[in-house]
Amino acid sequence: MVPAVEIHDLHKQYAGGVVALKGINLTVPVGEFFGLLGPNGAGKTTTIGITTGLVRPSGGFVKVLGYDVVSQYRQSRRRIGLAAQELNFDWFFPIEELMILQAGYYGVPRKVARQRTAHLLELFGLSGKRRVKPRELSGGMKRRFQIARSLVHDPEILILDEPTAGVDVELRRMLWSYLTQLNQEGKTIILTTHYIEEAEKLCDRVAIIDHGRIITEGSPQKLMAGQNGDGLTITIDSWTEQTARALEGYDFNFTDGHIRILIPQPELRLTEIINQLTSAGALVQDVAISHSTLEDVFMELTGHGIDE
Numbered sequence: 001m002v003p004a005v006e007i008h009d010l011h012k013q014y015a016g017g018v019v020a021l022k023g024i025n026l027t028v029p030v031g032e033f034f035g036l037l038g039p040n041g042a043g044k045t046t047t048i049g050i051t052t053g054l055v056r057p058s059g060g061f062v063k064v065l066g067y068d069v070v071s072q073y074r075q076s077r078r079r080i081g082l083a084a085q086e087l088n089f090d091w092f093f094p095i096e097e098l099m100i101l102q103a104g105y106y107g108v109p110r111k112v113a114r115q116r117t118a119h120l121l122e123l124f125g126l127s128g129k130r131r132v133k134p135r136e137l138s139g140g141m142k143r144r145f146q147i148a149r150s151l152v153h154d155p156e157i158l159i160l161d162e163p164t165a166g167v168d169v170e171l172r173r174m175l176w177s178y179l180t181q182l183n184q185e186g187k188t189i190i191l192t193t194h195y196i197e198e199a200e201k202l203c204d205r206v207a208i209i210d211h212g213r214i215i216t217e218g219s220p221q222k223l224m225a226g227q228n229g230d231g232l233t234i235t236i237d238s239w240t241e242q243t244a245r246a247l248e249g250y251d252f253n254f255t256d257g258h259i260r261i262l263i264p265q266p267e268l269r270l271t272e273i274i275n276q277l278t279s280a281g282a283l284v285q286d287v288a289i290s291h292s293t294l295e296d297v298f299m300e301l302t303g304h305g306i307d308e
């Protein structure tokens with residue numbers, strides 16, 4: 001089956017000389033919820049820009065459902081709904097009208113456009129605002145409108161560039177649930193983000209991008225497995241030779257009354273370890289389970305945090 005998006009050896013050098021992409025390869029299958037995770041300046045927006053035909057690649061190619069984004073621009077572009085990082089509305093028309101106009105650019109008949117607009121405004125909780133101009137919407141409503149508008153020509157693929165940057169927690173959760181629903185209904189979704197939690201929560205698969213290169217890719221679960229963040233921290237009353245013996249075979253250290261054991265899926269071994277410690281005469285006072293995050297993966301692979 002032809003992939004939703006295929007990116008092959010993509011390079012981009014901007015006119016000023018900045019090299020934004022240094023040979024990116026990615027394949028996003030139809031139906032996937034895919035995340036491009038990376039810090040500011042990593043090359044995410046450039047990748048989206050090329051995929052949507054706004055930026056010219058310097059080398060390599062991108063295909064959208066088999067159509068080359070440069071030589072078959074019209075065929076590829078109409079399959080994508082884009083919610084860009086910046087809000088770029090025509091501020092002087094009511095939002096309903098703007099959506100119908102946008103549908104028109106893509107050749108959607110006016111009657112169909114009206115029905116779809118009504119449905120999307122309803123879905124995004126904006127029906128009551130349909131005759132309002134974008135500048136009269138709250139910040140959160142503008143974001144919702146932007147996504148609703150990107151869907152009006154019923155594209156197979158929805159691309160969102162940092163959809164929840166700068167939005168409050170409540171709206172972020174609301175957007176997450178809209179996006180999950182759209183994906184479940186069959187849309188391929190690609191988003192860029194520098195929010196680790198967003199990538200972990202939403203994405204089937206994530207590619208980590210840094211300095212114009214893909215560092216790694218896989219499901220969040222796969223990327224997080226085997227990181228050193230998985231483990232148990234157990235507080236005991238006193239450390240003896242017997243306690244040390246009880247933990248033989250584990251990767252552990254003991255400092256200030258806390259035993260730190262590195263172990264994948266720590267919850268599965270918790271009871272066993274507590275029993276061993278108790279049998280060895282230790283009094284267990286506290287137990288904490290920790291799990292790796294994509295932040296740990298990012299740190300491990302790039303040597304710096306995502307917000308640095």
Ligand code: ATP
Nearest residue numbers: 014016018020038039040041042043044045046047
């Ligand atoms: P952010 O999350 O901050 O948008 P990003 O990962 O999307 O970051 P890009 O916007 O793709 O990163 O930028 C990658 C690099 O290319 C940066 O060094 C940026 O300064 C540079 N760049 C982006 N657009 C242009 C442009 N139009 N002209 C020159 N350089 C650019």
